[in-house]
Amino acid sequence: MVLFASRDAGTRSLRRARLRLRVLMAVFVLAFFSVGLRLVDLTTGARATKPQVLSLRRGDGAPDIGRADILDRRGVTLATNLRVNSVIADPSRVNFPERAAHRLADALGLNEAALLARLKRGGRFAWIKRRISPREEALVKDLGLPGVALQPDEERVYPQKNLVSHVLGFTGDDNQGLAGIELAEQDRLVGGEAKGKGPLVLSIDVAVQNVVREATMKAFLRFHAKGACAIVFDTRTRAFLSLVSLPDFDPNRATREPSTNRQNRCSGHTYELGSLFKIFTTAFALDAGAASLFDRLDASQPLYIGRHPIHDDHAKFRWLTVPEAFAFSSNIGMVRLIQKVDDPERQKGFLRRLGLFGTSKVELPDTRPPLLPRRWPFITQATVAYGHGIAVSPVNYVEAVASLIDDGRFRPGTVLRRGLEDVPPGEPVVAAKTVRDMRWLLWLTTDRGTGDQARLDRYLTGGKTGTADKAVYGRGYVKGAVVASFVSVLPVDDPRYLVLVTLDEPQGDAATHGFRYGGWTAAPVAAEIIERVGPLLGLEPSPPEARARMEARLQVYPAMNGHSHETEEGLAAVRLDP
Template sequence: MIGDRLDLALAAPDPALRRGRFRLKLVAGLFALLFAGLGFRLLHLAPDEPAVEVAAPARVPEEPARRRPDLVDRRGELLATDLRVPSLAADPTLVADPKRTAERLARIVPGLDAESLERRLAQAKAAGRRFAWVDHRVTPQVQRAVLEAGLPGILVRHAEHRVYPKGASAGHLLGFVDVDNKGLAGFEHALDHGRASGLRGLGRVALSIDLRIQEVVRDELARAAREFRPIGACGLVLDIRTGELLALVSLPDFDPNLAARARAEQRKNRCTGGTYELGSVFKVLSLAAALDSGKVRPLQRFEIPPALKIGRHRIRDVHRARRPYSVAEIFSHSSNIGTALAVFAAGGAEPLKSMLGRLGLFERAPIELLEVARPQLQRNWPDVVTATVSFGHGIAVSPLRFAEAVASLAGDGTLVRATLLKYPEGSAPAPGPRIASRRTVEELRWMMWLTVADGTAKKAAVPGYLVGGKTGTADKAGRGGYRKGAVLASFVGVFPLDDPRYLVLVVVDEPKASAASGGTRYGGQVAAPVVAAITARIGPLLGVRPSDPAVEARYRERLQALKATAALASETRLAALDARP
């Protein structure tokens, strides 16, 4: 406008003024352009009427990382998950009358103790604290009742809580968490601190467990527990090819949802957290070591004396051998003396120690759990220790570690490492280092079959499957020696023997003799029937086809040959006795 007036006053165009006017116009034009631009941009930004875009759903960011992953079994059954659960809390400074409030709450919330709550509220109030928990994890009904009661100072907090929908089914291996969702035991602990901590950020973790198998093992163990009233029991099923644990049951068990109420005895994981002198089942390992040394053959016979004297120690057998035993018979009839003799014939401590070492029996099992016990062994191995270790005394290992060792020998002879994590479909771990020769493995399988067919474990037979195994009845050590009458009855079974795939181990701690076991506490009477029942139930579930009759025929043929030579051996022995003056 100044420009207009100037225009009127001074007609004579001054070049400087003209330049100024031109500049003004230029600036005005630029501003106009700018506004026009802004206007268009606004039109562009204005929302179209149907504002909801349907085509591409917006990606809502995943849940915060503080959540724990869901745990599922190998078939996707939910085992553990985080839920938003109401909890009751209080702002004590707002609670006018702690006594009345506590009494009313105790009437609404089941299991809440009025007196202790009153004390806590009063203390917190006196200290001026503004927060106190009243009760963790209440049901929605309780929550509503509390809100309806309208108690001043009482709050409902929604907090994430770990929930185990399958209850006690897999309590030991899952473990549990504290109120702040930190893992305190089992796999939950490993997820936070241990070998599975890398999986913490995942949404879900698939465990190797098959809940159906787990339940079968639990059911059969519980049945045995009712019959033999032991102080505890352990049962596990291991996939020999991959090392995946399909079931891991320890009795007595507990519900991880109520872990705080479980007794220490219930929380103890006997499969991994306890070490035991397992007894004769160990002969699987020691006789495999003897065979693998190449110095002992399965049909080689040993004269079995009534007692074996080593220094001032005497080793005896439960059932005296009346004739020379072959290694296979030492195994199937579970002769302690015979095993010790075979191990000495194979070279004594060195081959045995080397085998046990290669199997990892001197170390802790690297499983994804908190409760993993370190094996207990003697520092020095004089002859007497070598002899006792050969039949499973003087060395204490966890049942899991032992199961891994047997799986390594009964499978294809390469090292098996147990895991609680499922391998993704179609992938399998690379085979471990070779532990025993193929020949040893073959012989061992036959010897395990022999034990079931014509040895101490006849009750482990399962119609349809070729089953092999080894019984164990170990005296339990107490203060200053072995306790009388307290034994550990066990059986380790492998099926189907024509193509070993699964290992079933049952350990019963201090069974009482009953009619079902013929008044004895032997592993063959107590544990073997449990393994047979488990095998018969899980085989079809796992899709294991009945065994090849041709393999069984071959095994039987070898048994006949063995019997013939045994008869011959005892005849010649009798003849020799007769010939004596």
């Protein structure tokens, strides 16, 4: 019984083991079968023609660009990286350094002694020449020197040459930004395209920039100015469409240009802008309610503050209305206006709200902060009222003026392209009525005041002249040196663009009767810029009704000698006009 029992148990165990083996075999067969099927699918199926391995890589096979391109607002290339070759050497493998140095120096135009020293210094690596031309590349290949090789490299190229030099800046040997937007946006530009951010698009328009540069260059050369700055500013997006600083430089060879040419006079220099500041003084007095366009100011004789006399360059020796004081650029009138407020803190607060107490936030690295008076006694209030004793950069100035003629709100400017939807809401500075009054005063100045040289028949423009004695650090005001400027608004009834032209130390000529005033030197430049830039920007000529509306206001405001309509009816009409 026991024997039978153990035989039965053995048979059962054998059966169980075979069953296990079969199950295991089935699992293996199934596994190998599925692996085999997958292999057949991968090697002969549809997927075999489209290698999956590609998707594991970056995807498009595009090369890594060391630095993103910079484009203008219409997509024109301003800066790009190109593939070039550099010559390198492994000094330990150069057999005859003297012969190699001689041949390389000859082919590449290098100093033979310096090159020989580099080859004899030992080590495994030495730069021979960075970024060579295709011709030099062919010469090096022909030499066939052992231990000398070509290494792929990148070169930053600026196809527009001098045109946008101060905005773009330039890069160093290792592709790092050294000036301009190249420096300011270094992080964004390095690896920007590789990270999928694409090129950096500026607000600058090369077509506009070319017109501005051409017109400004003519005046710069004609008046033998030390420097010049011209700006076209979009008042709605608060973006710089053009920013020209003269003298300029070619960023392709920036380090070989004189350092004075590399200074950006639009953002990196501060100027006392003289009568251009009267826009702020008048807007301040009107907005504060301290004065109205009907007020009259005594400009019949020079004004003394302590022992300091204040004169008018375009003196009328009579009482002036506020519009007259503005349009004839009366220093005395502006001091009388600021006297009506006589509150330094309010004056400072107003200028601060216009961004004139701080450095402009424009994306340029060399932007200079304003030079402000340390104390604000009344004499300072008075001089600041007509633009002396305070120095600001043209960029700062343009941002401030745009606030007063657009919608009364201050917003910082930008050199990066942005649409209307990206414009920040801004901080309120003046009321809408002040904005309307300032537009009219600017039109009046161009139509009948000191800015009549910028008057155009087909565009309704407004503007303000400025001529300031030039202050030089450590020397005070330099006799005979002035900064002549003109700021213009286009079209003045519904502003879209601001144009600022500043000439540093212009010399008058026979055509200007020796005058160096902004009205004679800078205003015609602004007029030429507007005439040519308007059609490029798609601005239609102003309708005759726009001029008629401006002139209609003359009928009711007592203004302008020889054109005044100082009737009681007129004044009554204004008082009734909301």
